[in-house]
Amino acid sequence: MAKDNNSTPNKPKFNTWWIYGLIAILLIGFQFFGSGNFTNTKKASISEVQEYLRNGDISKIQAIINTHQAKIFLTEEALAKDVHKDVSGQPFSLSATASPQYIVNYGDQAIFEQTINKIKEDNELTGTVVTFESESNLLTDFIITLLPFVLIIGIWLYLMRRMSGGAGGGAGGQIFNIGKSKAKLFDEKTDTRTSFKDVAGLEGAKEEIEEIVEFLKNPDKYTSLGGKIPKGALLVGPPGTGKTLLAKAVAGEAKVPFFSLSGSDFVEMFVGVGASRVRDLFKQAKDKSPAIIFIDEIDAIGRARGKSNFTGSNDERENTLNQLLTEMDGFGTNTNVIVLAATNRADVLDKALMRAGRFDRQIYVDLPDIRERKEIFEVHLRPIKTSETLDVDFLAKQTPGFSGADIANVCNEAALIAARKEKKAVSKQDFLDAVDRIVGGLEKKNKIITPREKKTIAYHEAGHATVSWMLEHAAPLVKVTIVPRGQSLGAAWYLPEERLIVRPDQMKDEMCATLGGRAAEKVIFDEISTGALSDLEKVTKQARAMVTIYGLNDEIGNLTYYDSSGQNEYGFSKPYSEQTALTIDKEISKLIEEQYKRAIELLSNNKDKLTELAERLLEKEVIFKDDLEKIFGKRPFEKDQLEAEAELEEKSKQEQLQSETESETESEPEK
Template identity: 90%
Template structure:
């Protein structure tokens, strides 16, 4: 059967403004026609009225006392005269007796009456009738009586419609929709276009959430075997690692409605609003199931209840959390609504929120390693016009500890730097400048520095470079500069080894390298300056962590005073005695001073090389690893992390070549070694 062509025009949609327009037209019509101001009536002045009266043309004068208006009715002989031709033609088309031919507005009624009667007394033959009356328009009186009330009611209705969100900002934004959910809905057909291809790295996390996608696409596969679809998954990790992006990719791959909002969207100044918004959110999600609810920064409402013993708990936040717990544990098992949440403060979340049956899975999204950083770079480099010789592996090695958001920022900053330099493509140096810009801040070459200060800065940075070069576990040096950048007067860039666990010797070497700057000032000038503030802050925190957190001190022993639940934040007392506090302070100071003295000894032994390095730094302002190798030679212990990685890759390639050579009966290739 053929489909009918729907060619009929659409009917106009009813609008309440039409009613307001009709009322206005009616009011205007009654204003013009309700008081007898018909087209057949002509206005005249009092002089013309007196002339008409002396000539005997007037049959009746109707004086309306309340409107100060006189209606003049002409007799039949007067209507035949030429002077009244205009009103006579219209009068014959209507009722001549009902409609006056002239209307006269007078001023003082007493004077007006005296004039009329005086003319009648002078002309006794006049039979003009003078009648007094009042004129009342019942409809207009009613309208003007009710008009103020109509206006007040109309304004009230308009304001209520605005407050209910009909014209002022959507659901949840106004007073009568205050309890509605503020979640933004991404429709599966238009908005959710992010896929797992847009998420580089995060292999372990993607495996977890891919199964959630499979739950939403094909739930019968799991429910038919008696399994239950998980109700929630919690994404935990540092900021910028891609938790929100991963959740959007889940929605895009599953092709289901995706409700996205922040934990702070539930918080409002009105009591009970948060719980109401939770109910409305889950109601909308159930109506559109299968669907996904994503709550970013869930720690805003999911913080453990009853923690703050000093000021009491936040009842509104707790009510919101209670409602969220009820809703997550209250659906049926087959409603196909999955809750995803993200936070970087999983340690402060309520235990009831973390139990199985609510957030069944906790997916840790960690900072990317070197291989994952390469994949992330490849994603963010797609829209950027780069040089053909750009080495992505090198960029991944130069950005340890960078999150996905940091890498995106590096790519964008490199493109801006290349454009600022009028380049046609983004090169390797632009990316290095972008990393320096993000890590150290903007260069300030025009900053006023005295020669004495510049020399002090040069020896300070040369001290860092020298000590780090001499210590086995210190991070390999990449670059040293004495050009002011950000808030620092000089900086040294290192390439730290990506470790999963850290040993005491490694931590001590790092502390010694950080104290190399102040030690160099002491060795060369015999005095120290305030330039080591950031170094002192770093090593003090590190020493305190060794003693109080990681249990790496012999006197304190295998104890830790770290509380992952955050309970110590609200306590009045420390978790250790005054004697232990004194011991902790002593051990921290002892640890720092030992490494400071160690740095002084190292620099004193290599004082000539330190001076040579500082002079080269004063001359060039920026030096690299090659400059240190010319002065100190190669590092006296194992090779750098980069060389190890390259050597391992080369060995892997050689093993593959040898395996294939053995199969074909050819000679093996021996690796080259440096002497």
């Protein structure tokens, strides 16, 4: 039977700390054995020593001044007496000097000396020798002298190792490697692999990213015609739209080394470290070329130089940016190294970083539309146990303006809600509750609200619902509730139309619907409250945008004071005069008041329906679109919208059918 090689015990590995421990043991041993330990020396009292001195048993008294101890040495005749038999044996000591038989602690030196001399005179003891001397230990003195320096050096080494990331962190954990890059090299065999199939929607962005991967896989296909491989691509878009996910897909799909790091990894407390890490990063990528470098949140080091530099505190960041610019397109050109970067603040980036030759392509990753949201839902619904009746198209329609990260959160929240309710599968209602939870916050049914406050909230929300129902361009209502959620006491959910451009009439209708809550309070109670704070904030921003940004005001004209570079916010002056500022304020106030009067007029003409809707809301606490149809009837302009949606859906089906027919024709073999 073969022996198992693993059964033999592993020998302990040699450690340098063993040598230090052995040296410490030897030092302690020499100190312990050489100081008179393991001898027959005993402690005695002053009275016993005086008695031994009177009897003539003491040959020598050696008083140590710095320790206030006296060593007592007996005569040969005294060692033969029975009273001293405990100390008469042969002592064991590594010291060359003889060991005393007794040790006595004395207090004041003058009194002790005077007592000994008096006993000697009275008993005429001329043979007893009394000496007073200081005693020192060279080894102890050496250790005490060396100890402070050892502590200072040890603390300094410890701090240096901590600042460089510890023994196992950072670039090797040593202070001399602090300038090394912290980029993680993606390993497709061990790391979680994300493919382009996991990225739903974003067709345009995926197409460009896939082309970049193709550049590195088959460079001859492009360079044979005289083209050059692009140096970099910048992913720009709102948070949560999938920029980092696209980079992960590139790491999973590309068969080339993929270096991933964040913009903050270049920032360090030491001067020059950021530039050194940039050099080291590109050196590693060039050694492994073709390669891809991904820098997430590049605005940490890529901000425009010379902006708001009042204190000079960003010199180190500028040095890092300068080195990055040189590495991307300088004299030392890095061939077959493509840089991917992601940011949601492209307006603050330096212009030199954005030019062609560095980031040749800027890929905008926008919020998904209804078709892309459906694809994202299908990706995130794969691991979730859903009911068979779940309509993904409905979910996509219920989440306008949601990013990919928001949709992932909705799916996860719906699964948690279903599990909380002890369900076997996640249903449509769980997803609606998840959307409400994310948009409005957690329900607070136990919040104490007086009946009068509750009635005010009900009429406020009913006012929103009534005005939005009667205006053509206002968003259609989905649900109204007076159950407190988050910081709001009530809420109304709408399904806004996804528009690429917005006209003044549409914006005015939305403003009027937003002011419907305060208008309802004025119509019913003839007084207003503070409950319309968020409505007023929204309306004021919208009116200011119409006047100062979009040029939709006749008085101001076709002017805009919007600064797309984002640098206007650092200035201390407005881009218009005081007279223009006064005109802007008047026009904003005029626009809001017109829509407020319009909302009051609408609610006054439909006061009975408003009251009926508010009473139903007080009774049920939550009402839906069907309840409004029973009170107001169907919206007169909803038919046109439905026809437009049906026409658009039919057109998209025809295009899809045509593309499938063309692909089948291309795949047929030649006869």
